[in-house]
Amino acid sequence: MIFVGVEPTLLSVVAAISLTLVAISIVLAFFRVLRGPSLPDRVMALDMIGLMSVSVIVLTAIVNDEPVMLDAAIALALISFLGTLAYARFIERREKSDDE
Amino acid sequence: MTSDLFAAAALLTGTFFVLVSALGALRFPDLFMRMHAATKAGTLGAGLILAAAVIVFGTTAVTTKAVLVFLFLLLTMPVAAHVLGRVAYYDGVPLWDRTEVDALAGKYDVRDASSSSSTPRPDGLEEGGTAAGPPKGS
Numbered sequence: 001m002i003f004v005g006v007e008p009t010l011l012s013v014v015a016a017i018s019l020t021l022v023a024i025s026i027v028l029a030f031f032r033v034l035r036g037p038s039l040p041d042r043v044m045a046l047d048m049i050g051l052m053s054v055s056v057i058v059l060t061a062i063v064n065d066e067p068v069m070l071d072a073a074i075a076l077a078l079i080s081f082l083g084t085l086a087y088a089r090f091i092e093r094r095e096k097s098d099d100e
Numbered sequence: 101m102t103s104d105l106f107a108a109a110a111l112l113t114g115t116f117f118v119l120v121s122a123l124g125a126l127r128f129p130d131l132f133m134r135m136h137a138a139t140k141a142g143t144l145g146a147g148l149i150l151a152a153a154v155i156v157f158g159t160t161a162v163t164t165k166a167v168l169v170f171l172f173l174l175l176t177m178p179v180a181a182h183v184l185g186r187v188a189y190y191d192g193v194p195l196w197d198r199t200e201v202d203a204l205a206g207k208y209d210v211r212d213a214s215s216s217s218s219t220p221r222p223d224g225l226e227e228g229g230t231a232a233g234p235p236k237g238s
Contacts (some may be wrong), residue, residue, distance in 0.1 A: 003111040011156065014108040018115040018149070025122035031123050032134070039189035041131050045215075047180055048125055048138040054169065055118055055149045067157050073150075077169050081176035088183045091191055 015063045022059060026052050043087040050080025107155040112219040114148030117141045131188055139181040143173050 006050035014055035029052065054073045124137025148168040157163075192211040195202060 007105045007108055009104070010108055014111050015179050018111045019179075020159075021115045021119050025119045028119075028126045029123040029138075038131060038188070038191070038193045040184055040191065041134065044131065044138055044181075044184060045125060045133050048121065048142055049143045050137075051146055051173070051177070052118060052122070053144070054112070054173070055146045058146075058149050058153050058166075058176065059111075067153075067159065067162045070162060070169065070225075073169050074165060074172065076171040077176065081172075081180050084180040085183060088180075088187045091174055091187045 012063065015059055019059045019063065022052055022055050026048065026056075039091055043084060043091070046087075047080060048083045050076065050083070053080070103155050103158070109151045110148050110152035110155060114145045114150075115151060117145030117148065119145075121145060130199075132185060132192050132197065135185055139177050142179045146170075146173055162186050 025050055029045045029048045033042050033049070036042055054076050057069055057073040057076065061067055061073075118141075120140035121137050124141065128134045128137055147170050150170050154166045155165050189204060190208060190210060214236045
């Protein structure tokens with residue numbers, strides 16, 4: 001996808017490798033979302049996926065030579081924090097259930 | 101060309117830290133260790149990747165945005181981790197069975213992980229809804 005019709009440079013190759021590894025990291029974090037075992041574990045992993053999404057956005061900006069994408073990174077860095085806070089409030093206030 | 105080398109190095113180190121944080125979040129034995137891996141290493145990895153973007157683009161606009169993103173991460177990630185860890189401790193998330201010292205043990209009414217939902221809330225959230233869990237016996 002990245003190298004179609006373009007001469008690969010050092011930076012583009014490294015950015016492609018980085019994108020792949022960060023994608024693998026997101027998959028690993030998602031395993032933690034699936035496994036739990038407690039709800040805060042899942043929230044923590046989701047928070048981490050948000051952080052990695054910021055990394056993915058920045059990497060995509062580098063690969064595509066589009067600095068505009070960094071605006072999305074700013075927004076995501078703020079929004080994922082709010083999501084984590086909301087989840088924390090929810091954990092604090094909910095009734096304990098068995099099926100977490 | 102040398103700036104490309106620096107950018108590539110920053111990218112690779114940042115990716116390494118992101119990968120390590122994901123591995124730590126997957127492999128560490130309890131929630132608090134996993135948060136330790138995810139928060140600190142993840143923030144450092146994202147910061148290094150942002151630094152790579154600054155080196156690649158090199159313009160003032162990109163630098164400002166990248167610094168802004170990193171500042172937001174630096175402000176929000178510790179707060180989120182602290183809030184989540186506090187809530188998790190009150191919620192009765194078990195520590196690792198080989199934990200030596202639990203400095204908070206006995207100081208707070210921790211919701212028992214095995215208790216049913218019919219037990220009264222230990223921290224009196226029904227009335228106030230404030231965040232702090234009061235000390236035992238108050």
